[in-house]
Structure formats: structure tokens, C-alpha cells
Amino acid sequence: MSTPVPPPRTPVELRPFRLFPGFAWPSFGAWVAAIALLALVPLFVKKPLLLHMWIMVFLAVAQGSAWNVVGGYAGQYSVGHAAYFGVGAYTTMMLLELHQIAPWWGVGLAILNAVIVSVVIGAITFRLRGPYFVLGSIAVAEIVRLGALYWKGFTKGAEGILLSGIPPLQITQDWTIAFVGKRPFFYAALMLAVLVVAANWFVQNTKLGFYFQAIREDQDAAHSLGIGPALHKSIALAISAAFTAWAGSLFALYVRFIDPNIVIGLDVSVQMVLICIIGGIGTILGPVVGAFVLTLLSETLRNPKWLVQAGLFSDESPVIAFIQQRLANTHVLFYGILVVAVILFAPDGILGLARDATARVRRRLAAGGRRARQPAEG
Amino acid sequence: MKHTRGRHGSHMLILQSILSGILVGGVYALVGIGLTLIFGVMRVINFAHGDLLMLGMYATWWIFTKTGIDPYLSLVLTAPLLFAWGALLQTAFINRILGSLPQNQILLTIVLGLVMRNTMLLIFTSDYQILTTSYSSSSFRLFGLSVSQPLLYSFLVTAVITAALYGFLMRTDTGQAIRATAQDREAAQLMGINVSRMSILAFGLGTALAAIAGALLAPTYYIYPDVGAPFTLKAFVVVVLGGMGSVVGATLGGVLIGVAESLGGAWVAGLKDLNVYVLFLLILLFKPSGLLGKSRM
Numbered sequence: 028m029s030t031p032v033p034p035p036r037t038p039v040e041l042r043p044f045r046l047f048p049g050f051a052w053p054s055f056g057a058w059v060a061a062i063a064l065l066a067l068v069p070l071f072v073k074k075p076l077l078l079h080m081w082i083m084v085f086l087a088v089a090q091g092s093a094w095n096v097v098g099g100y101a102g103q104y105s106v107g108h109a110a111y112f113g114v115g116a117y118t119t120m121m122l123l124e125l126h127q128i129a130p131w132w133g134v135g136l137a138i139l140n141a142v143i144v145s146v147v148i149g150a151i152t153f154r155l156r157g158p159y160f161v162l163g164s165i166a167v168a169e170i171v172r173l174g175a176l177y178w179k180g181f182t183k184g185a186e187g188i189l190l191s192g193i194p195p196l197q198i199t200q201d202w203t204i205a206f207v208g209k210r211p212f213f214y215a216a217l218m219l220a221v222l223v224v225a226a227n228w229f230v231q232n233t234k235l236g237f238y239f240q241a242i243r244e245d246q247d248a249a250h251s252l253g254i255g256p257a258l259h260k261s262i263a264l265a266i267s268a269a270f271t272a273w274a275g276s277l278f279a280l281y282v283r284f285i286d287p288n289i290v291i292g293l294d295v296s297v298q299m300v301l302i303c304i305i306g307g308i309g310t311i312l313g314p315v316v317g318a319f320v321l322t323l324l325s326e327t328l329r330n331p332k333w334l335v336q337a338g339l340f341s342d343e344s345p346v347i348a349f350i351q352q353r354l355a356n357t358h359v360l361f362y363g364i365l366v367v368a369v370i371l372f373a374p375d376g377i378l379g380l381a382r383d384a385t386a387r388v389r390r391r392l393a394a395g396g397r398r399a400r401q402p403a404e405g
Numbered sequence: 406m407k408h409t410r411g412r413h414g415s416h417m418l419i420l421q422s423i424l425s426g427i428l429v430g431g432v433y434a435l436v437g438i439g440l441t442l443i444f445g446v447m448r449v450i451n452f453a454h455g456d457l458l459m460l461g462m463y464a465t466w467w468i469f470t471k472t473g474i475d476p477y478l479s480l481v482l483t484a485p486l487l488f489a490w491g492a493l494l495q496t497a498f499i500n501r502i503l504g505s506l507p508q509n510q511i512l513l514t515i516v517l518g519l520v521m522r523n524t525m526l527l528i529f530t531s532d533y534q535i536l537t538t539s540y541s542s543s544s545f546r547l548f549g550l551s552v553s554q555p556l557l558y559s560f561l562v563t564a565v566i567t568a569a570l571y572g573f574l575m576r577t578d579t580g581q582a583i584r585a586t587a588q589d590r591e592a593a594q595l596m597g598i599n600v601s602r603m604s605i606l607a608f609g610l611g612t613a614l615a616a617i618a619g620a621l622l623a624p625t626y627y628i629y630p631d632v633g634a635p636f637t638l639k640a641f642v643v644v645v646l647g648g649m650g651s652v653v654g655a656t657l658g659g660v661l662i663g664v665a666e667s668l669g670g671a672w673v674a675g676l677k678d679l680n681v682y683v684l685f686l687l688i689l690l691f692k693p694s695g696l697l698g699k700s701r702m
Binding site (some may be wrong): 097104106151157158159161162163165166167169170173174177293297300301303357359360362363364366367370371374382 | 421450479498501502505506508509511512513515516517519520522523524527543634638645678679682683685686690
């Protein structure tokens, strides 16, 4: 009896360096460079309206990307994320204004609170599928909003909560951050946006995220492969809710006034979905692109003065006057028309359009190359 | 003595609430039937339904202020007008996304509603408009209960229209074709039914029903661009309660919701809407096929 010959060992291929799953130097470098450039913006941009635009864009990026985790990757189209946004905003503001608890603790508690709320809401609504889930998620958010309106003793109801001031944050003995002006909010919003986009990256490339995507593609098939849909949908929702609540807290601290209709209204939920639809659902870059487009569009129509501060138009420019006089109340209308156009003509969002366009160019180049070679042969 | 009178009073209050609940519920039923018809035929949940109702209100109000035609009479104008609008919406927008993700369909209708709302906001501003008829605030007395005149009229109109619609769906060839499309789109197509025409018809009918409901509510409601949103959500409750796609269910659901809301409002005014949503969630969770089970139409 001969001893079995061990199979020849295949030479171990040197795996490329990976800092984390899905890591690739070019795109990682591009992201780091973009973030570094953005971090430098306040050094050169001092005009308050321009910083305001950036802050609104970052908040929109955070909202859209947060929704993307559960809506884009796990495929659960929640149209009730205003509930988490509102829980975040209300927890922070109530702790600060009614109990004098500083917002850096408040934000943490707000996130915790939203995660707990998300577990409860998930337990109720994840039993529903498709359009029923959408309806259920709307109903839950409306219950939260009506509750906040009704229990005046607890939330001050429709009267809302006005922020009187944010205490300075003391980090070391001689380093304190005073939350005055736009700059601290710029960095806070940028940091949040970066964190949420990073979370999307992990969801796209890690095993946990693969589970989410499997559930999105076919819940029953995923289930039969041993991926518990209830558990994983709840995890996706918890991640999403945590970042949404964080964005809500930051929004409340920045805008300094909240009431149930502003932070828990159906519009808030819809906007989060629209950001993703316009940019491209279930992609990392999609919500970022969508947030830029939507925020620039709506903020410009609402208050075009930033164009003046950016030096693009003079103060007397007829364009500014036209926007202010004629288009002042139309921002939602334009917004709506844009979304209708995107859904009808670019169902994969702006990113999808860009992808199609580059694919077409590449095909044409390839075809051109073939044609150029042909005469030489024949 | 005082005690017995108090008890009698509370009985009357409950009876009164139930009565006005039924009357209002008739209008909810009308809104719900439109939604269920659209869902049944196209499997599209129309989130712009309340906004179509709002358009009906504005059309009625506009005709009334310009010409003085009674809101119940001007139905003969507003209903066909909004039918045409619905048919246009169907051909221009909804039809293009029938095959796409249900999520995109939902968003499209949400945004179409947004556009309609904001267009009206631009034209008529956000001011509350009031349509006052000679009978807007008058009422009949019936066994010690007061019956609001406009509500009673609207309930009667609702009853007639619901009966007519039911007859149309059950007795005519076109109605049968609509039902066949709702039952199985592909099979209906194979049987030679023009499915896309039935869709246009269904969306037009649904829109007209919402508009009629708007017209019926106009004499008793403030009219403003955002008036539709609560009706959209209420229509969902009605439809889910009765079973998606079931006309009889929606009629029943409408009356039930009207009564539930009216009774809830009699106790705690602020909790009126909250109750409706909680009820909605409970039905979604425990009886998702609706109270009438799986019946369609």
C-alpha cells in the first residue's frame, strides 16, 4: 500500500494589502483627499451663507446615507424615518432645555434612544412586506408625530422647543469649543457625514452587509440559507436609526428650534428617500450626489443670496431678483418635478445615468478601435 | 335626578357620535373606494389620493365663487373634469412605471401629490377658503339627535354613487373587464381585454370619486392646499380595513373608520387621528387581508 502522494501545493498568492474589506487604494485615496479638502473649506470660506450651504449638504448626506443602509442595502423602503430624526432632535433638545444636560451627552442618549425605538418599530413593521411595510412605517412615524403634538406636558407640543444656548465643550484644560458661528457645526456635520458614508462602505463590503443585500434581493431565499431576516433587518434599521437620530440632534442644535411638524413630518421621511432615489439607491456615492443636487436646488430657490456671497452673481443681478420674486415659493414644486423626471427617465438615479453614459462611451471607443484595425486586415 | 339626566346625556352623546360618524364615514368610503379601485386594477398605491380630493374641493369652491352653482349640483362638472385629469395622470406618468419597483411607484405618486399641492399653493396661496351655502351650518332634528344638513346630503349622494358604481362594476361589460383586469392582468389581456384602457378608466374613476368626496366635503371643511394629506392616510386605513381591492370592504371600512374616529373624538379630541393610525397598525399586523378576507371587488 503506497502512501498517498500529497497534492502539490499551489504557490500562495500574495494578497494585496487590505486595510478593511473592500479596500482599494485609488478610491480610498480619493475619499481621503476629498475629506481633507472639505476640512480645509472653513479656512478659506468665511461667508456665513456659504458655510450654511455646506452644513445643509452634510446633513443631507448624513440623512440620505443613513436611510440608504436600511432602504438601499437591506431593501426595506421605510417612509417613516422622520420618527428617528424626531427622536434624535427631541431627545437632545429636551435634555438640554428642560434638564440642562449638555448636548454631547444628549446626542449619545439620543442615539441610544433612537436605537431602542427602532427595535420596537422594527418588531412591529418588519412583519409586513412591500407596500404594506411602507404604509406601516408611515403610520408609525405619524403616531410618533401626533404623540409629540398631543403630550404637551412632555414635549411642549405644537409650541415647539427653542434653544437658548449651547454650553461650550471643554476638551482639555485650555481647549474649549464654543458653539458660536457656523464653523463648529461645519466640522460636526462633516464628521457625521464621513462616518455615515464609511458605515455605508462597510455595509457594502462586509459579511453583515452581504446579509442585508441578500435579504433585499430575495428574502425567502436568504432565509432558507440561514440568514434570519428579522434579526438582520433590525440590525440594519438600528444602524440607520442611530445615524438618523444623530443627524436629527445636530439639525436641532444648528437650527435652534424644533416642533413636531418640522422634525417628524412626513416631508422629512420623504426627503431622505428622495435623496437616495435621485442619487442612486444602494450605492455609496448615490446619497452623496443626491444630497448635493437636492440641497443646492432647494436652498438656492429658497434663498439665492448664497450665490451672491459665492461671488457668482452681483447683488443687483436680475437672476437673483428673479429667483427671489418669482421662484421663492416654488422650491418644492421644482424638487417634485425633478424627482418625477428621475423616476421616469433615470430609475437608477444620477449615478445610474452616469454609469450608462460611461458604458456607452467605452463601447463606442471599443467599436471605433475594432473598425480602425479592420482595414489593415482586409 | 341629576345623575339619571347625566347618564341619558352621555347615551345621547354616544348615539350622536355614531350617527355623525356614519355620515362622515360615507365620504371616507368614497375616498377609499377610489383608492381600492386603483390598487385593484394596477397594484399601485396612490399616495396622491388626498391631493386629488383637494383638487376636487378647489374645483367646487372655484365654480361656486365664480358662478354660484351649488356644490352638489356642480358635481356634474367637477367629476368629469377630474376624471379627465386622472386619465391624463395615468397615461402620462403611472402607466410608465407599472413594471418598475413598487417603491418607485409609491414615490412617484407621493411626489405627484407634492407637485399638485404646491401648484395650488402658488395659485391660491395657503389661505383657508370657505364655501358657505345656505345650509352649511343648519341641521335637522331627529329623535332628539341633530343631523347636519350638508353631511346628510353628502351621505345620500355617496350612497347613490356607491350603488351606481357597484352596479357598473357588476352588471356592465366594461365593469366586468375592469374586474377581470384586477383579478389577473395577464389573463385579462389574453382574453382580449384592453388592459391599458381599463387602467386609464380605473384611475380616472378613482380620481373622480376622490374629487366627488372633495366636493361633498367642501361646504363643511376649510379648503387649503394641504387639506388632502390626512385623507390619503385615512383612505389607506379604510382600504386596508376592508381588504385591498374590495369595493364592498372599502364601503364598510369607511363607515367603520368614521364611527371609530367620531367616538374617539368624543372622548379625547386630540387623540382622534392617533386612534385611527393605531387601529391601522393593528389591522395591518393581525388581519392584513382586511375584515372581509380575500374577496376582491
